[in-house]
Amino acid sequence: MIKHPTLTAALASLFLSACSGEAPVPNSPTEPAAEILTIYSARHYDSDQTLYDAYEAQTGVTIEVREAKADQLLETLKAEGANSPADLVIVSDAGALWRFKQAGLTRGVQDNRLEALIPEPYRDADGHWFGLSRRIRLLAYDPTELSPSDIAHWGQLASPARAGEICVRSSSNIYNLSLMAEMIERIGPEAAESWARGVAANMARNPQGGDTDQLRAVAAGQCSVAIVNHYYWVRLAQSADTQDQEVARRTTLLVPEFGDGEGAHVNITGAAITASTDQVARAADFLTFLLSSEGQRLLTVETKELPLTNQTDLAEGVETLPPFTPSQVPLRVLGENQADAQRLFDLAGWN
Amino acid sequence: MRQAPPFSLERYTLLQILIAGLIALPVFTAIWYGLTTGGNLAWDHILTHRLGPYTLTTLMVLFLTGTLACILAIPLAWLVSLYDFPFRRVMEWGLILPLAIPGYVLAYAWADLSGVAGPIQAGLREVTGLSARDYWFPNVFSIPGLSGILALTLFPYVYITARAAFTTQSLATLEAGRCLGASGWHLFWRVGLPAARPAVLAGLSLVLMEAAADYGAADYLGVRTLGVGIVRAWTSFGEPATAARLALVLISLAFAFLIVSKLATGAAGSQQTSYRWTTPARTQLTTGTGFAVLAYFLLILSFSFGLPVTRLIWLSLATSATASSLMSALTSSLSLAAMGTTLAFMCSLVMVLASHYSRRGAWPIRLAAASGYAAPGVVLGLGGLFLLKASGQALTGGLAIGLLVWIYASRFTSAGTEPLFAALSRAPASLDQATRSLGVTGALRFWRVDLPLLAPGALAGGLILFVEILKELPATLMLRPFGWDTLAVRAHAYASDERLASATLPALLITLSGLVPVILLSRQMTQMGDRIR
Numbered sequence: 114m115i116k117h118p119t120l121t122a123a124l125a126s127l128f129l130s131a132c133s134g135e136a137p138v139p140n141s142p143t144e145p146a147a148e149i150l151t152i153y154s155a156r157h158y159d160s161d162q163t164l165y166d167a168y169e170a171q172t173g174v175t176i177e178v179r180e181a182k183a184d185q186l187l188e189t190l191k192a193e194g195a196n197s198p199a200d201l202v203i204v205s206d207a208g209a210l211w212r213f214k215q216a217g218l219t220r221g222v223q224d225n226r227l228e229a230l231i232p233e234p235y236r237d238a239d240g241h242w243f244g245l246s247r248r249i250r251l252l253a254y255d256p257t258e259l260s261p262s263d264i265a266h267w268g269q270l271a272s273p274a275r276a277g278e279i280c281v282r283s284s285s286n287i288y289n290l291s292l293m294a295e296m297i298e299r300i301g302p303e304a305a306e307s308w309a310r311g312v313a314a315n316m317a318r319n320p321q322g323g324d325t326d327q328l329r330a331v332a333a334g335q336c337s338v339a340i341v342n343h344y345y346w347v348r349l350a351q352s353a354d355t356q357d358q359e360v361a362r363r364t365t366l367l368v369p370e371f372g373d374g375e376g377a378h379v380n381i382t383g384a385a386i387t388a389s390t391d392q393v394a395r396a397a398d399f400l401t402f403l404l405s406s407e408g409q410r411l412l413t414v415e416t417k418e419l420p421l422t423n424q425t426d427l428a429e430g431v432e433t434l435p436p437f438t439p440s441q442v443p444l445r446v447l448g449e450n451q452a453d454a455q456r457l458f459d460l461a462g463w464n
Numbered sequence: 465m466r467q468a469p470p471f472s473l474e475r476y477t478l479l480q481i482l483i484a485g486l487i488a489l490p491v492f493t494a495i496w497y498g499l500t501t502g503g504n505l506a507w508d509h510i511l512t513h514r515l516g517p518y519t520l521t522t523l524m525v526l527f528l529t530g531t532l533a534c535i536l537a538i539p540l541a542w543l544v545s546l547y548d549f550p551f552r553r554v555m556e557w558g559l560i561l562p563l564a565i566p567g568y569v570l571a572y573a574w575a576d577l578s579g580v581a582g583p584i585q586a587g588l589r590e591v592t593g594l595s596a597r598d599y600w601f602p603n604v605f606s607i608p609g610l611s612g613i614l615a616l617t618l619f620p621y622v623y624i625t626a627r628a629a630f631t632t633q634s635l636a637t638l639e640a641g642r643c644l645g646a647s648g649w650h651l652f653w654r655v656g657l658p659a660a661r662p663a664v665l666a667g668l669s670l671v672l673m674e675a676a677a678d679y680g681a682a683d684y685l686g687v688r689t690l691g692v693g694i695v696r697a698w699t700s701f702g703e704p705a706t707a708a709r710l711a712l713v714l715i716s717l718a719f720a721f722l723i724v725s726k727l728a729t730g731a732a733g734s735q736q737t738s739y740r741w742t743t744p745a746r747t748q749l750t751t752g753t754g755f756a757v758l759a760y761f762l763l764i765l766s767f768s769f770g771l772p773v774t775r776l777i778w779l780s781l782a783t784s785a786t787a788s789s790l791m792s793a794l795t796s797s798l799s800l801a802a803m804g805t806t807l808a809f810m811c812s813l814v815m816v817l818a819s820h821y822s823r824r825g826a827w828p829i830r831l832a833a834a835s836g837y838a839a840p841g842v843v844l845g846l847g848g849l850f851l852l853k854a855s856g857q858a859l860t861g862g863l864a865i866g867l868l869v870w871i872y873a874s875r876f877t878s879a880g881t882e883p884l885f886a887a888l889s890r891a892p893a894s895l896d897q898a899t900r901s902l903g904v905t906g907a908l909r910f911w912r913v914d915l916p917l918l919a920p921g922a923l924a925g926g927l928i929l930f931v932e933i934l935k936e937l938p939a940t941l942m943l944r945p946f947g948w949d950t951l952a953v954r955a956h957a958y959a960s961d962e963r964l965a966s967a968t969l970p971a972l973l974i975t976l977s978g979l980v981p982v983i984l985l986s987r988q989m990t991q992m993g994d995r996i997r
Contacts, residue, residue: 151946157957159788177946179859184699185942188709188846192853196862212702277597279618282685285696318596321605321686322575323962329581333589335596345962354782354965455700456509463687 149175155204157182160415183209190218200390205382206287210242211448219385224397230404244381247417249343253364258337267369271311280327280336283320284458294450309461320464332360344417350432370436377437480818483811487874488832490847491839498708506701518693529675537622542854545630549754555761563620564978566935568680569971570617573772610687614675616768622667629663654680665725666886677840690714692839711843718838763994780968788971797950804872804933812880837878841938844871864945871939880925887921931978
């Protein structure tokens with residue numbers, strides 16, 4: 114990895130300040146009273162504010178947040194360089210975390226508590242990013258039109274038997290890019306492109322709207338199966354609106370396999386400690402809080418994501434998910450293959 | 465004898481260059497960055513496989529949007545200016561209401577209303593017993609669908625400028641037309657429309673520039689325009705430089721249109737010869753015709769405003785959605801819009817007066833000043849970040865606000881200049897000659913001659929700037945300092961997470977806060993027209 118001079122300087126000052134990350138200290142901040150933790154977040158949930166409030170109440174630290182899209186936060190960090198006030202970045206995609214690391218904007222932090230809390234596949238080997246919660250991409254189908262054996266593998270979506278039956282959103286959406294990135298890793302670019310071509314040929318309509326729109330289209334009978342993230346279905350099932358509940362009732366979830374017994378395409382919401390921060394210990398402490406049972410509960414209560422640790426119950430409604438075995442493909446692949454995924458989608462005609 | 469203009473020519477040209485530079489700097493910074501550091505794999509891929517389709521789609525959307533906006537706006541402006549019918553006064557300002565709805569919000573609302581799971585199609589299936597695959601239904605997720613949505617939210621631009629032209633038309637021109645036996649359609653085609661051509665083109669160029677820079681509506685409706693391609697180059701390929709390069713194509717398209725429209729206006733050469741800009745006497749329509757006209761107005765108003773807004777209100781009530789910290793977002797929105805409007809309006813005024821006094825067709829300056837309006841908000845946001853990098857500062861506090869207000873001025877100054885230019889271009893050449901021969905110069909000329917001329921255009925310009933900045937999303941999202949979330953930012957946060965019901969509350973607040981200035985200024989404009997009369 115090529116180190117930028119300012120990054121090197123920042124790292125040097127890090128060592129000088131003797132914050133190796135293992136010195137860790139809830140409730141005994143080393144700095145004066147007005148301690149501020151600055152977070153750049155690509156999440157937009159009201160429950161996140163509750164989360165920040167809880168940490169503020171617990172520690173007396175003030176949390177400042179800038180919310181924008183992951184790519185915008187990345188460019189902001191680049192532009193601000195060593196002057197950035199950001200201590201932490203939170204984004205809802207492993208590929209984005211990989212990009213922050215590639216751009217030299219994150220710092221490798223070894224922290225025993227974080228390593229103990231986060232299962233190995235869900236954190237960067239060098240401590241540049243840490244998973245906080247998980248989601249799976251799966252299928253929602255109309256049980257009156259299809260049986261589970263029709264769509265048990267991702268590959269079956271490309272079969273001519275499914276012509277005119279698939280609803281899915283645009284290829285530029287990060288969830289589809291991540292799925293395709295994993296597909297490229299597993300079966301190679303040529304096979305992945307022809308898979309995407311097959312799926313595109315089977316679409317009931319041009320890619321449009323979001324995941325929720327695909328679920329509604331299945332319930333309305335325009336298509337038989339939709340590719341969606343699990344929590345959009347859960348949110349409809351939990352909605353106060355009876356029409357939303359009806360959509361969930363008319364659709365059934367299924368976790369397709371990649372053909373080798375393991376299937377669930379998993380992505381994470383995760384955090385990275387910035388290269389420019391001088392508060393590594395504080396930032397790591399905040400991450401530990403996010404992985405505590407209260408932190409995990411607050412992270413997932415509104416989003417309906419899956420917690421990363423087993424210290425907390427699933428958010429209401431998530432327990433109805435079918436059982437699944439998470440994929441073993443390393444999460445960094447989602448970042449490495451992202452540009453290729455868009456390129457192959459373009460060639461395959463998946464708009 | 466040649467009278468000196470209010471100030472020296474050189475000073476005005478210098479001012480113009482200064483403002484044009486202020487506007488163009490963020491755009492050129494982004495493009496410079498794109499040209500010098502772009503050109504990676506993504507660029508090759510986009511050039512070979514996507515650029516053609518993106519450009520073609522964009523041209524089709526622009527053609528359809530422009531045509532539809534004119535078809536909607538011009539007859540309405542003509543009817544409201546020359547005929548009397550029931551509720552004419554309400555309709556006169558009511559037609560500006562759609563301007564308060566951001567394009568992306570109208571897209572969400574119509575997608576929900578007319579989508580396969582929406583109330584219209586669900587009702588249709590209920591009644592007929594058909595399945596969703598058995599019938600054809602107009603699809604809003606398409607090029608014509610996107611164009612229709614954009615036209616419905618942007619047509620008021622053409623309506624405002626065309627109405628201003630029709631109501632302040634030289635009375636003598638119309639009377640001469642009438643004396644020569646022209647009436648109704650004939651008067652419209654042969655006299656009214658040609659005289660209003662510069663104004664219509666001014667409104668149309670606003671529509672086209674806005675439509676070209678749109679990202680939110682096109683992305684949601686799945687139409688792959690250049691605006692969508694630019695964002696995709698950045699987010700999917702992780703190459704902001706490639707995005708900035710692609711923006712150059714969009715800006716070139718806009719420049720081509722500007723040049724063509726200026727040439728067209730020049731060729732038309734409609735020169736008012738009289739300065740009795742009085743609202744022509746309105747013809748009273750018969751009761752039947754009057755109510756038919758009213759029904760037509762209501763139809764257009766309900767498609768562009770009533771139905772979508774009702775649907776949004778219904779959605780937010782049905783799901784009892786909540787949205788947090790809306791009051792502080794409202795304050796941020798109004799403060800940022802006020803600051804942005806102030807700077808952008810001053811820039812517009814200086815540009816217009818400078819080019820009016822210097823009487824020079826300084827094309828490079830005019831184009832540089834238009835470059836910000838031709839660039840999508842994300843590209844200007846990127847330009848802002850590159851400038852920030854050069855300054856070596858963090859994106860916080862006053863610096864961030866200053867940068868954001870600068871970007872607003874860069875993005876929207878052109879939107880403010882169009883109505884001002886249109887107002888000035890209605891002045892007869894004889895007025896200028898009279899001013900000169902009476903020796904009226906300097907500040908006196910500005911106060912006694914140019915300001916009264918500019919006033920209606922200035923109001924329209926200020927209104928457009930305020931509402932546009934209120935709706936602005938991408939640059940605000942990228943550059944706002946901590947604690948300055950605007951309503952558009954809140955609406956986007958919910959919508960991007962597919963919580964449309966929660967997004968409706970901030971979206972409705974944007975519409976509401978846009979309505980206040982729209983109604984106030986619109987009524988003021990109407991009264992001014994009547995007072996002159």
